[in-house]
Amino acid sequence: QQQVKQSPQSLIVQKGGISIINCAYENTAFDYFPWYQQFPGKGPALLIAIRPDVSEKKEGRFTISFNKSAKQFSLHIMDSQPGDSATYFCAAGNTDKLIFGTGTRLQVFP
């Protein structure tokens, strides 16, 4: 009930393409779903977050799609850039406690 499954483990995208990362959770009590970006040797930085009362949230090039019935959510990065190359973590829970996914290493090539 506490797992968050994330896929793919790694992703290679050409510059300008769309990067898509998927996550699935089990606990229906979770009500907060953030995505974090982490560069090597740094802590995670909050990218975007969604709550289950909406199905989509967009901030700039980043969009979260949320499917409550399927207990799945995904991150879409439009017009991917080499500077987006990093590890991305989804998380689920509430703001008292987050369960993190296993991470996706994204590489964007020029």
Place this chain on the structure above:
Amino acid sequence: GAVVSQHPSRVICKSGTSVKIECRSLDFQATTMFWYRQFPKQSLMLMATSNEGSKATYEQGVEKDKFLINHASLTLSTLTVTSAHPEDSSFYICSVRQGSSNQPQHFGDGTRLSIL
């Protein structure tokens, strides 16, 4: 600008010594701070939740006598790894949350701990 300051960023020490890591909230008073551990190329695992003025809440499997947490003020929490051994080598990251539980967590840049 940075919301959370974590110090030191890297520490190398001999087996058996104790190491203290500081986490400071720079922009706001944080009644709650979180401590995570991250092994290379792995996810973040919550170790404990630190509440100002009270005892920390540890996750299952985390030894509270091994990982001492002190949250003496609204802007500072410390994690002390006592009698550290090579298996304690890891990346330790803190996060802070502003105000109520409805607010997101902001992470520090982590501390790379290497025990020889």
